[in-house]
Amino acid sequence: MRSMHFKSMIVAAVLAGCMAAGAIRAQEDVKVTHTSLKAGDVAPDFTLLDNQWKQIRLSDYRGKKNVVLAFYVLAFTEG
C-alpha cells in the first residue's frame, strides 16, 4: 500500500514537472516565423479561392500586373 502511494506520488511529480515545462515552453513559444523571402526572389505561385469562390492564380498576373499581397490575421479583426 505504502509503495503504491509512493509510486503515485512519483507519477504526480513527473506529471507536474511535464506540465510546468510545457507551460514554460508555451510562454517562450510566442513564435514569429519571419519569412525567408526577400526582394529579388521569385514569388511562389499559388491558387486560392477568393471571396466569390473564384480561383485566383498568382502566375495569371505575370506580365500583366504588379501584385500586392497583404496577409492579414483574421477577418473582422483589426487587420
Add this chain to the structure above:
Amino acid sequence: MAKLEASDAVVFGISIDSPAANNAFAQKIGVTFPLLSDMNRKVLKQYGILKMYNVQKEEYDWAQRTTFVIDKKGVIQSVEEEASAINPNNAVAVCTKLPKK
C-alpha cells in the same frame, strides 16, 4: 487603393478565413479587391509567415501580417512585416516606382 490601381497593381488580401467569412468582411469594410482564403495554410507556409497566436492558452497558427509587392515578372520587390494593422503606404510607394510596362 486608387494609387495602387494607377500604378498598374492589383491587390489581394489573404487570410485563413473561409470565402464566406471573407465575403462578409469585404462587404462590411467595403473593400473592392479580392480577399483570398488560405484555409489549409499552404500559402502561409510557402511564404514562411505562419505565426503562433496564444488565445486563452490555446495556440493557433495564423498569418504574420506581411505585405509583399510582386512585379510583373513575378519577382518580389518588397517585403514588409507589420506590427499592427496593414499599412499600404509602402506598397504604394514601391508600386509607383515600378516600371509601367
